[in-house]
Amino acid sequence: xxxxxxSGGGVVQPGGTLRLxxxxxxxxxxxxxxxxxxxxxxxxxxxxxxxxxxxxxxxxGDSVADRFTVxxxxxxxxxxxxxxxxxxxxxxxxxxxxxxxxxxxxTQVTVSS
Numbered sequence: 001x002x003x004x005x006x007s008g009g010g011v012v013q014p015g016g017t018l019r020l021x022x023x024x025x026x027x028x029x030x031x032x033x034x035x036x037x038x039x040x041x042x043x044x045x046x047x048x049x050x051x052x053x054x055x056x057x058x059x060x061g062d063s064v065a066d067r068f069t070v071x072x073x074x075x076x077x078x079x080x081x082x083x084x085x086x087x088x089x090x091x092x093x094x095x096x097x098x099x100x101x102x103x104x105x106x107t108q109v110t111v112s113s
Contacts, residue, residue: 002026004096009107012086016111020081022096022104029053029072033099034079036070038092038109048094049081064090086111 008020020036030053039045049070050059058070069082079096088111096104 002100002102004098004102004104006094006096006104006107009094009109011110011112013113014087014111016086017082017084018086018109020083020094020096020107020109022079022081024077024079024096024098026102027098027100028074029077029079029098030074034070034072035097035099036079036081037095037097038090039095039106040089040092043092045095046092051079083109088112 003025005023006020008018012018033050033052035050036048037045038048048061048064049068051070051072060068067085072079091109091111093106093108095106
């Protein structure tokens with residue numbers, strides 16, 4: 001059974017950091033492209049970051065490229081999103097996604113003073 005379970009969201013002040021985790025079961029994260037998306041309230045879902053399993057290629061959305069870092073741990077089968085210098089506009093529900101079309105339930109991030 002495939003599961004993607006995100007965690008690590010919360011409330012943080014502007015300029016703060018958070019690390020999101022996506023624990024995967026049912027397939028190996030190193031075998032496919034894994035992505036992080038986010039969706040602010042009332043807005044469309046936006047691609048934040050992606051990491052390719054087979055070749056390790058990484059990409060970021062323009063708004064986060066110099067602040068967020070995506071990585072994965074093949075031993076724990078987990079994908080991470082390290083977020084720093086957080087801004088109020090980063091507030092959203094963050095989702096983990098696989099190239100196979102699987103989605104997690106999301107984790108809420110709120111950046112507010």
